[in-house]
Structures are given as C-alpha cells and as structure tokens.
Amino acid sequence: MASHILLVEDDEHDLSFTNRALELCLASNEVQVARDGEEALCALEQDEKPSLILLDLKLPKVDGFTVLKRIRATPALEEVPVIVVSGSILETDRVRAMLLGANNYVAKSMDFGDFAQHLSLALSPYASAFSVNGRDNPHVRRANDRRPN
Template identity: 45%
Template sequence: MANMVKKVLIVDDFPLDAELTKRVLESCKDAPEVVIVSDGEEALHELGKTHDFDAILLDLALPKVDGFEVLKEISAKPYLSHVPVVVLSSTRNEADRIRTLMMGAKDFVEKALDYSAFKEDLTRKLARHGLCCTRLHDRA
C-alpha cells in the first residue's frame, strides 16, 4: 500500500508562529500537506468544506472565533471526531491547558521562545498520534 500524504490544518493568527509550525512539519520524514488559516472563522469554514485533515494544530487566541469555540465546534461534528487536535498556545495558564484537554484536544504544546524546544515538543506530540513526525530529515 502506498503512503498517502497526510494533510494538516494550522490555525494561527500570528504569521511567524504559523511559519515556524509549518517548518517543524516540513522537517518530518513524510512531510504533510499544510493548510494555514489565520482565524477561527476561516478554520470552521475550511473544516466544513474539506473533510480530509489528519490533524489540526490550533492556537487559542484567535480573532473572530477563538480557539476554545473552534474546539467546541470540532468536538460537536461526528465527521471530525477522529481528527486529533493539538493546541499550540503561548499561554502558561494550567486551567486553559486542562480545559482544552477536557474539550477534546489530544495534546497541548506551549509556544516556546526557543524554536528547538518547540520543535522537539511538537514533534514528540505529533508522533504520539501517528502523525508524520516519527523521524526527522535533520536534527537542526
């Protein structure tokens, strides 16, 4: 059976964070197709029209519709119930972390100031869910 290219939705309103997240995914051995949207409304629109995402990487602090509301909507849609959501956030608030996990997120990654720490944490969490990051092209 041929390997199918996986598809990941990145939802982040800060272009640099979205680009760094995309770079982590591109460093994976089997790099997925990446779609980036910049607010919660766009995310819900994309998820409503396209049902082929293998993972959603979701920021919490989003314009229009925040990440908590997006997560709530994802959890309410049976056709998205199998798609793991990994929350990416700069919040250090433990209550937010617990709330997202209780709402159905599979993991939570803090946006670290240090790119290598962020890359290592995100790679490990994606691999935990069988996504693209079991081996990296490089260790940089």
C-alpha cells in the first residue's frame, strides 16, 4: 500500500505548487488534502494515520501552530513526521514551529526548482516510508531541470 501524506494547505496556487514538487520527489503516494486547520484535525481523528504531514502555518479556522501542538499532544500521532511548509521566512516562525515539534521547516519559494529541492531534502530522512522516484535522489536534479519559464 502506498504511503498516505496529509497536505494541509488553503491556498490553491501553493497546493498545486506543493503537489507538483511531491510528484517529482515521490511516486505512488496517496495525498490527502485538508484546506484549513479544522479540516486537518478532523482528518487526523480518522483510523488511518498519515505517514507524513506537510503543514502550512497560516490557515483559516485553526492556525498551523495550533494544529502542530495538537498533533504532538496526541499519542497516536506524536511520532508522525511533520514538515512545515510555509510562506513565512521569519526566523521566529521557524523556531516556534521547531520548538512545537516540527521535524523540518521549508519556506515556500517563488522559484519552483528551489522549492522542490528544499522539499526533497526535507523528505529525505523519511524516504524509506515512501515510494521514491528514481535512484540516488535524482528528483532534486529533475526539479531544477523542470523550472517553469
């Protein structure tokens, strides 16, 4: 069975951007989308826990910091890797996310190749849980080769 990734993102453009980067990095993985923090928390109450959570911070209804706190306070989810994928480049947001238990922090970039490369590097410690495209981490190179014009 393919790994289940929960992608928590409210912005349509960022959702598309992140999905494209995931397609370059990973193969055959189910991606479930939650469009706000409340929807994410409801999804996490289901029986099947995700193998990985990609979490935006600036979300409607319940912000990403609160979602992260709830994840880390839930015994069944405390070991699930959480990578914060945020438009914020503020060091205070990165530090706060890491202190709350995020496994990594990737700032959204205007450049698709850079974003895909940073996401790939953030995913690499968890690669054994996923179907990965190619060998020797070529998705980083392909991400750079496929920059939009």
